[in-house]
Amino acid sequence: MSDLVCPLDFRYGRKEMKAIFSEEHKLQRLLDVEAALARAHAKVGNIPAAAALEISEKATTELVKVERVKEIEAQIRHDVMAVVKAFAEQCPKHGGYVHFGATSYDIVDTANALNFRDAMEVMRKALAELRSALVALADRHKSTLCIGRTHGQHAVPMTFGLKMAVYAMEVDRHIERLDECKKRVCVGKMSGAVGTAAALGKHAMEIQELVMNDLGIGYAEASTQIVQRDRYAEFVCILANIATSMEKFATEIRNLQRTEINEAAEWFDVAKQV
Template identity: 55%
Template structure:
């Protein structure tokens, strides 16, 4: 029964977080930023894409919980070893009536206890949710680093960042979220170890569950509440977003440049090798890629001044806005289904 109530709290928190992320995805659908792979500048993306990815993931967590309820919210009163011998012929009916009154599904079969694979699944779902919050928090922490500073969690006017460094604006809420996630991850292993019990039951699971179940729900609730506060007060630094977008002096436009050359008739491998050489030259000479490109006779045989002028990071976000719209439409359809 406590699990039932706790899951409703988690679901409500997730739905509130979903609303916040949907709003951010809409607002920043066209906020172009640099995408990073392996920690390196890749090609442009949008903040709307980031938020929509997290939004889609939160929706899956809502669906995971709803789908798993039929396996998790199960009860039994089946006697010492599950046979209901002490209840006589009314055993099955009595269990069904009591569980119905409690709002639980009546177990099809059990021994003295509900089998602990049920709680192992529950703990795994809660840990997966924690991992998403950890992922979001980690992204915010990285993007708040002094060298990047594209976004920042909210920082109060009288908030103290460090006891010895007055200038610090530490991402303490995001760090707290990542820290608490580690505890939740560690609670999954004991839940798995609780499944193998002696014969019709022993007590090795009991003492563990009294710790890991309430602890995990409390910690996850704290993580969700902190994440909502972080996202609701998220600060953006447009100047830094644009600065980082152009930090490589258009080296990030190597891919669209290669595609443009191919479109104009150059062979794919030939275009790749030419752009690779030009990109390496631009990097070594600390010059802009388009500047080096404009001096290349090979490239200028295929590319006009208008072609070069069109090679801007803001123009290379593909179908990102439509993808974000698709996610938002999908989420809003799910919300309507929940209300009906």
């Protein structure tokens, strides 16, 4: 069975990022949230401790299979309830407590927050590595003269080190933005179908806090059925900003390595030459 989200997944992307957004990992994160919810219910006395223990022990894709979830979804036409039913099958004693008091997007959006957090960690590491490489190039070529260009035309001399320093500082700002948005983007919710958390009972707000603390993320202090999408939009804008810089850097190197310019070169080993 393919885990591809996009037809181009096989060609582009980091292994770590592909793993985060694979079908199996997505399912695992949904199970993680369901297990955290059960533990929170047990702490406030809503369900037996034994139920939380069984649910937590069975919250793994080694037991709850993607294939089984898809079989159930084909019958009932509801993705999250298919997960709940497949999960409950693995909890013969306490399966009725799986998903207790929750709405679908309590689970989905909280799992999204976990995936976004993991993805941000991968991106931050990659950006930090790029920044270090650019800083090293800036230092190495601080006295290496090259022509400066405006509108693609020769202007006045500059150093290649300055060009790399500008790029390094641009990457540094991307890291700052990524770090700063994390508190707004990586948040979950456990507040029910319309945000009132009525189905979770009198300990609802405590349950929400317990779940998110258990998972290591923040929570939306006010929400509806979903975590509000301005949070996701902010993340997408930051990703677009990062992608714009990467395209700019790549295009610059591509142009500078043209035969008639030959100021820079992209590294390839012999085996990768066309």
